[in-house]
Amino acid sequence: MIRFENVGLRYGMGPEVLSDLTFHLPPRSFHYLTGPSGAGKTTLLRLLFLSLKPTRGLITVFGKETTRFAKTELPQVRRRIGIVFQDFRLLDHLTTYQNVALPYRVLGRDESSYRADVIDLLKWVGLGERMHVLPPVLSGGEKQRAAIARALITKPELLLADEPTGNVDPPLARRLLRLFVELNRLGTAVLIATHDLALMDQYDARRLVLADGRMEIYE
Ligand SMILES: Nc1ncnc2c1ncn2[C@@H]1O[C@H](COP(=O)(O)OP(=O)(O)OP(=O)(O)O)[C@@H](O)[C@H]1O
Numbered sequence: 001m002i003r004f005e006n007v008g009l010r011y012g013m014g015p016e017v018l019s020d021l022t023f024h025l026p027p028r029s030f031h032y033l034t035g036p037s038g039a040g041k042t043t044l045l046r047l048l049f050l051s052l053k054p055t056r057g058l059i060t061v062f063g064k065e066t067t068r069f070a071k072t073e074l075p076q077v078r079r080r081i082g083i084v085f086q087d088f089r090l091l092d093h094l095t096t097y098q099n100v101a102l103p104y105r106v107l108g109r110d111e112s113s114y115r116a117d118v119i120d121l122l123k124w125v126g127l128g129e130r131m132h133v134l135p136p137v138l139s140g141g142e143k144q145r146a147a148i149a150r151a152l153i154t155k156p157e158l159l160l161a162d163e164p165t166g167n168v169d170p171p172l173a174r175r176l177l178r179l180f181v182e183l184n185r186l187g188t189a190v191l192i193a194t195h196d197l198a199l200m201d202q203y204d205a206r207r208l209v210l211a212d213g214r215m216e217i218y219e
Contacts, residue, residue: 001027001158001189002048007057009043017043019213021057025191027157030184032200033193035210041193042086044210045160048191049083050074062157079103082151084161088143090135090150096142097122097131100149118153125149125179141172148179158189165196173199 002025009018017040025031025048033041046052047059050066059066061077069077090099097118098105104114122131125145135143144164151159161180165173173196181203184190191208194200200207207218 001025001029001062003058003060004047005058005060007047007054007059009040009047009052010055016055016213018047018210018215021215023208023215023217025158025189027189028184028187029189030181030203030205031191031208032205033191033208033210034195034200037195039210040213041210042162045083045162045191045193048158048160049081050077079154080157082154082156082159084144084147084151084159084164086162086166088135088147090143090146092135095132095134096127096138096146096149099135099146100131100153102150103154114153118149121149121153122146126175140167141169141176144168144172144176145179148176152183152188156188158191159183161190161192163194163196164192165194165199170198174202177203 004021004023007018007021008016010016033044035041043052047054050061062080091102094102100122101114101118119131122128125148127142127145127149130138130142135146138146144167148164164176168176177199180190180192209216209218
C-alpha cells in the first residue's frame, strides 16, 4: 500500500533527519513507530501523509510514485489516509459533530447523506453525548477521540496517529488502543507513533524503530 525505498529527508540545508528508509506498509497491517525524541517520527508521518517531499529516494502510495501525483490529486489521496495530529487541530468555533463532518462539508455533500455516519462514528469513539459541544469544553481525552473520529470519517485505508496516548491517563490510553485494534480488525491499516512502552506491551505489533536517522524493523 505504501512503500519507501532509500528515502532521505533533510530540512533546508540541515543534516539528514531520515536516511535510507526502506519499508513497506501492507494493507490491513498494524505498526508502531517509535524512537527517541527528535528521531524523526513526526517527520516520517508527514512524509506518509504527503505533506513533505523526500529529498531523495522513492515513496509509492496506493501504487503510484508520489512525484507523479498532480497537486490537484493530493486531497483525494489524503482522504484515503486519516491522520490524528499531536495537537488535534480541531476548530474551536465548530461543534464536535461539525468538526467530524467537516471533510464532507468541504466536499459539498448534502448533510442528509453523512449525518448518520457522523453520529455512529461519534458513538463508536464514546462521544455520543458530547457531539454538540465546542472543543474548548472537551477534556484532553475527548479531544483526542474527536480528532480520531474526524480522521476516520472518510473511511481511510490507513490511519496515522502521532502520540495518541501522550496526553491521557493509562485507562484511557488502553481504551484508545482498543479502538485502534478494533479499527484494524475492521480492515484499516494503522500506524501509531508513540513513546509509550506500556502501550506497546499491551498489543503486540511490528515496530518501526527510528534512531540516528535510520530505521530498524522488529517483527
Ligand atoms: N520544520 C522543521 N525545520 C527544521 N528542522 C525540523 C523541522 N521539523 C523537525 N525538525 C528537526 O527534525 C528532527 C526530527 O524531528 P521530529 O519532530 O520529526 O522528531 P520526533 O521523533 O517526532 O520527535 P518527538 O518525539 O519529540 O515528537 C529534529 O531534530 C527536529 O529538530
